[in-house]
Amino acid sequence: MTVSISLRHDFGAFRLDIGIEAPPGLTVLFGRSGSGKTSVINAVAGLLRPDSGRIVIGDRVLQDSARGLWLPVHRRRLGYVFQESRLFPHLSVRANLLYGQRFARRRAGGPDPGLVVDLLGISHLLDRRPGALSGGERQRVALGRALLARPDVLLADEPFAALDEARKAEILPYFERLRDETDLPILYVSHSAAEVARLATSVVVLQDGKVVRQGSAADVLSDPEVTPLGVRHAGALLETRVLAHHPDGLSELQAGGIRLLLPQVDRAPGEAIRVHIEAQDVMLSLTRPEGISALNILPATVQTLRMGQGPGALVQLDAGGNRLLARITRRSASALDLQPGKAVFAVLKAVAVARENVADGR
Missing domain, CATH: 2.40.50.100 (RNA polymerase II/Efflux pump adaptor protein, barrel-sandwich hybrid domain)
Structure with a gap:
């Protein structure tokens, strides 16, 4: 399932004007702070209503300004993982997960709760409350809650931003499993070179509200004219x-x-x-080196x-x-x-x- 996004929005000092075609897999929106990454996924989620645009997921149109169409958040069938887990502190992990499932009751299909729990390795956490979890565990539960809403696309806005390196290493493999073991499109915001190189199927590089390069991760990362990770990390x-x-x-x-x-x-x-x-x-060498x-x-x-x-x-x-x-x-x-x-x-x-x-x- 592909995601097609065309947006224009004037924030005053900043103007967003982008066109993105995200193929199946995990697409990283990459760029410096203030380049428009979060604004794009907020528009997809319906949290930002742009001045004009068209957003299509598969064959479902979420917004089409030319037709006066704009679906509200609750009808968009999206999962959103924020920088902070935003779990309900008074509910157990099990209850937080079931809350996500409530939004999918009227739709057939979708992941089995037991499979999601196994995928994310959180079966031993079900009876705990968020306050008793590590940062990485909370993010895994937040991811599970988003998945159990049976979304057509998963949005992730720098989900590791609040985690230390050890907690990042703990949760990265679960995004890899989602990328490789499901057909769920993922739009993932990041400004981390390591995350882009490790997770991205495709990369969209944003700068000052515009797309300066998009394509497969291998093509974009090896393009000397773009160097989205910066020269030091190219x-x-x-x-x-x-x-x-x-x-x-x-x-x-x-x-x-x-x-x-x-x-x-x-x-x-x-x-x-x-x-x-x-x-x-x-x-680099012009001849095959010997004795090195x-x-x-x-x-x-x-x-x-x-x-x-x-x-x-x-x-x-x-x-x-x-x-x-x-x-x-x-x-x-x-x-x-x-x-x-x-x-x-x-x-x-x-x-x-x-x-x-x-x-x-x-």
Whole structure:
């Protein structure tokens, strides 16, 4: 199910004017604070009535200004997970979950409560009240309540913003499971590079109320002209499969026509995982290096170069059908005489890929 959004709204000092086509999966709305991310999902939810626009989920039209159509919040069949869990403090976890289910009583189908509880790992929490839960547990319950409303789309507005790193690590896998094990479209607001690289199926980059880039996560993250994560976090997203685990603690992965060695990943051979390789961790050489400690030496071809305003440059590469980015100096780009079509070797240390940059794939 796809989500189509076209909106225009004048806030006075800020104007929102966007067109978004979100395919099935988890679409991240990404951008700096004030770029319009939350305004977009609030308009989808019906919490903001824009000056004009059209919002369609699958074949259901939620708003069409040209026809004078605007559905109120309670008729939109949406689930919304806020930055704060917003659970009812006087109700148990079970009662909070059943409250979400009340909104779906008139509609057939939808997830079974037992399956949602199992999916989110909250069966042992059912008799507790929100005050006795950790931040990550509260967010899981809030997510369960949203799912049991049987929504046509799930909206999440920076659901990890109030959590520390340990609680984020606790709940991230549940969004991965929703992305991979259900057909529920998810619109997810974030300004976290790690969340985008780990969760996104597709990415919409917003800036000053406008869409500056949208497409698959792999395409957007590897675009040197956009660098939505910022130059320091620019990098490419590789969809890989685990080939083998070696006795020395390394795992061998395959991505298209290349193989990678990384510190051991906790996945069985054959499983799909996604790997975010940061541009600053990739070195370039015109000849195949000999006698170096780096284990990943990948034949590649230069696709494009982007010269920065300062001393840096971003080089987009094709390595066995995969897009990589390398962040080097302008001086190095000149010394290597880099230009589109030139053959190089991309060099990556196995230990350069942080554990948080490896996650489940589809």
